[in-house]
Amino acid sequence: MDFSVQIREKGLKVTPARLSVIEVLSEGNQAFAHAELEKIFDTMDRVTLYRILNDFEYVGLVHKIVDAEGITRFALCKKSCPDKHHTDDHVHFNCQICHKMFCLDKVHEPQINLPNGFKAERLQTLIYGLCNSCNAA
């Protein structure tokens, strides 16, 4: 897949830094923590990485997930999301062994009955446990 087109379509300039980030994010179906990405792009400035990820999130190329420990991770959006209003309403899964965070695209957010007066706008489900490959071992 050609990421240059997607980046340019979102109104961002195509740069080597942005291309390499989006390429890594496209590997597997995972969300990457900032620290992991910093290690991968050890020559890239920390601030640049922050800005690339935030810009990508802003234009709808990636979405952000914060786990229960407060670690922020970024994952590529499958279907292109309209700006600022992400439509990735899927469940996220965090493996306790390999610590990878998976986007379960096919598992949709559940419907939940709220107490009287409360109105849901957005829902976020995070599941902790064993991923398929760690479960096998």
Next chain:
Amino acid sequence: MDFSVQIREKGLKVTPARLSVIEVLSEGNQAFAHAELEKIFDTMDRVTLYRILNDFEYVGLVHKIVDAEGITRFALCKKSCPDKHHTDDHVHFNCQICHKMFCLDKVHEPQINLPNGFKAERLQTLIYGLCNSCNAA
């Protein structure tokens, strides 16, 4: 309710600082961010507050919730939880207007079907929207 007993039962010493923290946490059905508590206890040392909250969480007096923006909040456990293994499996609700975080004790975590091989251990549901009092206005 006498919080001294609960604190002592968990093997912690009863101090003015701990009593005042647990008292504030018992107001409403809300989870408080560290920053909010710091403002309330403006004379208390920041580190002391961190230690009180972490100790309370460790012994099972409070539970911690991290929202989608990465803000950590603390809420009193209703039924006393066994150490380190919290049984508060209820849904949390974050109001977009008043920014309060509510513990919806009566709304239990949903059951979710995972892809083959994945095994759920713990589940966390966070809902964003309008709380009952903000919805009325």
Next chain:
DNA sequence: CCTATCTTTGCAACAAAGTTGCGTTTAGAT
């Protein structure tokens, strides 16, 4: 009630995570 002991607190210093300002470099339009 007093003392001894272990816990908790406050302060200072540090670490990790994220942001802002600014000068330089670069993408890409003309």
Next chain:
DNA sequence: ATCTAAACGCAACTTTGTTGCAAAGATAGG
């Protein structure tokens, strides 16, 4: 090839959370 707005690198700063240590406080036993 030139020009300009966007992106980058660097330094400084903020916010959030942790650690070490000495002083103060809680409580059990005498």
